Amino acid sequence: MKLKTWLTVAATALTIFAAQAQEMSNDEIADRIKPLGKVHVAGAAAQGDTAAAGGAKSGEDIYNSACVACHSAGVLGAPKFQVAADWQPRLDDRGLDGVWKNAINGINAMPPMGTCGNCSEDDIKAAIEYMIEGI
Ligand code: HEC
Structure with missing residues (x-):
């Protein structure tokens, strides 16, 4: 096959392919991406469960998200x-x-639970x- 003929065939194939892609309805597209969406939601839910059980966060994580600001x-x-000192x-x-009890209940300008709404007392x-490691 000559190069020019081959190019014409390839261009035609591309045109047909593009036309088919455009014919996909929104429903079809939604159908195709749905399984991915489900996997993602399931993953997020699983993460939420672990966090609620208190197993996923380290003291370092909590410090960096809730306590570091002050x-x-x-x-x-x-x-x-x-x-x-x-x-x-x-x-x-x-x-x-x-000091743990004061962190849970708050003391002066120290807010109860250090503002960490989803922390358990053990997380605190x-x-x-x-925060006191190595002192
Ligand atoms: C809004 C600022 C702020 C945030 C956020 C904050 N703290 Fe504090 N914290 C303070 C201040 C101010 C004090 C000193 C209070 C005092 O003794 O007058 C304090 C004191 C403490 C103390 C000492 C209590 C005592 O009895 O002397 C502990 C323990 C503590 N914070 C833990 C935490 C932890 C854990 C977090 C994060 C989960 C946190 N704090 C987040 C401001 C904050």
Whole structure:
């Protein structure tokens, strides 16, 4: 086959293919993408279950999403991340359980649960342990 003939055949095939693609109705397109959508939703639901069970989040994750805004720079007098001078007096005074209780209930400018709406009390403890790690 000569090149020019081959090109004509290829162009014709492309034209037919493009015309067919355009004939796909919205319903057909929706049908084709539906299974993917289902898989995605199922995945998101599964993730939600794990988070609700409290298994998926580490103290580091919680700190970075809920506590970092205040505890990194010490906003409003918040004890700063892994700064012993900020944390030690509090730990000496009331221990880990005492500061944990205050984090759950809130104390002064420290909001209850550190504003983490979907954290369990154990999640809060994990975040505190991360904040005082190595001090
Ligand atoms: C809006 C700012 C803010 C956010 C967000 C925040 N904190 Fe605090 N936090 C504070 C401030 C301010 C204090 C100091 C309160 C005081 O002793 O007067 C504090 C104190 C604490 C203390 C010490 C309590 C005590 O008894 O001395 C713990 C523990 C604590 N926060 C944990 C957390 C955790 C865990 C998170 C995230 C889940 C969090 N905080 C999020 C502002 C914040």
